[in-house]
Amino acid sequence: MALGLTIGAIELGLYFFISHQLRKKWKQFGEMDALTYYWLAMTVLTLIWECAFVLNYSNVVDDSEALIQHGEHVWTNQYDFSYVLPWKLSTIFYSEYGAYADQEYMLRNNDWSRVIESTHAIFCGLFAYLALHHKVKYKNTDKYLIMLSISMGSQLMNSLLYMANYFNELGYPSSVNYCSDEFPCGFALLHRPFMYVNIFWTCMPLYVIVKELKN
Numbered sequence: 001m002a003l004g005l006t007i008g009a010i011e012l013g014l015y016f017f018i019s020h021q022l023r024k025k026w027k028q029f030g031e032m033d034a035l036t037y038y039w040l041a042m043t044v045l046t047l048i049w050e051c052a053f054v055l056n057y058s059n060v061v062d063d064s065e066a067l068i069q070h071g072e073h074v075w076t077n078q079y080d081f082s083y084v085l086p087w088k089l090s091t092i093f094y095s096e097y098g099a100y101a102d103q104e105y106m107l108r109n110n111d112w113s114r115v116i117e118s119t120h121a122i123f124c125g126l127f128a129y130l131a132l133h134h135k136v137k138y139k140n141t142d143k144y145l146i147m148l149s150i151s152m153g154s155q156l157m158n159s160l161l162y163m164a165n166y167f168n169e170l171g172y173p174s175s176v177n178y179c180s181d182e183f184p185c186g187f188a189l190l191h192r193p194f195m196y197v198n199i200f201w202t203c204m205p206l207y208v209i210v211k212e213l214k215n
Contacts, residue, residue, distance in 0.1 A: 001078045001079065001080055001081075002078065002079065002080075002081060003075065003076060003077070003078060003079075004073075004074035004075045004076065004077050004078075004079055004083075004092055004096075005075040005076070007079055007081070007083045007084055007089060007092075008075075008089065008093070010081075010084050011084050011086065011089050014084065015041070015042065015045055016038075019037075019038055019041040022041075023037060026136045028135045028136050028139065029132070029135065029136070032135070033211055035204070035207060035208070035211070036148075036207075036208045036211055036212070039204045039205075039207075039208060040128045040131060040132055040148070040151070040208075041128075041132070042204075043124055043125055043128035043151060043155065044125055044128050044129045044132070045086060046120070046121075046124070046125055047121045047124075047125025047126060047128070047129065048086045048087060048090070048125075049086055049087075049089070049090040049093065049094075050090075050117040050118065050120055050121040050125065051087075051121055052086070052087040052088075052090035052091065053090050053091075053094045053114075053117050054114050054117055054118050054121075056090070056091055057114060058108075059091055060091055060094045060095050060098060060105070060106070061098070061106045061107075061108055063091060063092065063095035064094075064095045064096075064098035064099040064103075064105070064106035065099075065106065066095075067095060067096065067099040067100075068099050073096060073100070074092040074093070074095060074096040075096070077092075079092065096194060097194055097197075098113075100192060100194055101192050101194040101195045102166060102177060102195070103176040103177055103183065104169075104176055104177065107176065116158065116162055119154075119158060120154075120155065120158050123150065123151070123154035123155075123158070124151050124152075124154050124155040124158065125151075126151075127147050127148075127150040127151035127154070128147075128148075128151040130147040130151075131144055131147035131148040131151055134147055145212065148208070148212065149209070149212075151205075152205040152208045152209050153205070153209065155201060155205040156202065156205040156206055156209065158201075159198060159201045159202040159205070160202065162198070163198055163202065166195075170185060
């Protein structure tokens, strides 16, 4: 058994270790800009998380409701080490996000969160994998760039649309994400710190696109 925070740290450690080993094994990965390579690898990992979220949505909702009911957070709850597996970690990751960041992720009668995650999985995660695949197997720069452009362009647009919608919801009393005493947001969302994870899914694809344009 380990704290959720420890489980998350182990998962990220394994991601960096495996990604690094693959970069050493295939020289084509080593030729890539490091941040571009590792972000594409992270986007592929996110694909696994997102598929697990969509397929296990009911369990995520149950876990989110339990966290709120008991005033708990996954970071300080205990889990067995099998939760290091990405498809299991996804459940607790999204339950925390649904409970304390975006409560549309815990609505049973609303498909918005599953639309966001499934479209990201298809257009960002799948094409990130295809970009890496073409880089190694076919050594085809043109096809690699096409796949990378689809993945990162879609990711940037997905993130911008998602965050614009979220910020609009903060001002609507009818929204579950309305900034209220029951679900406070604070200055710059400081009371919803898990939302800050979206900075990476906005800034990193922008970095990759600009980097490739300069090459």
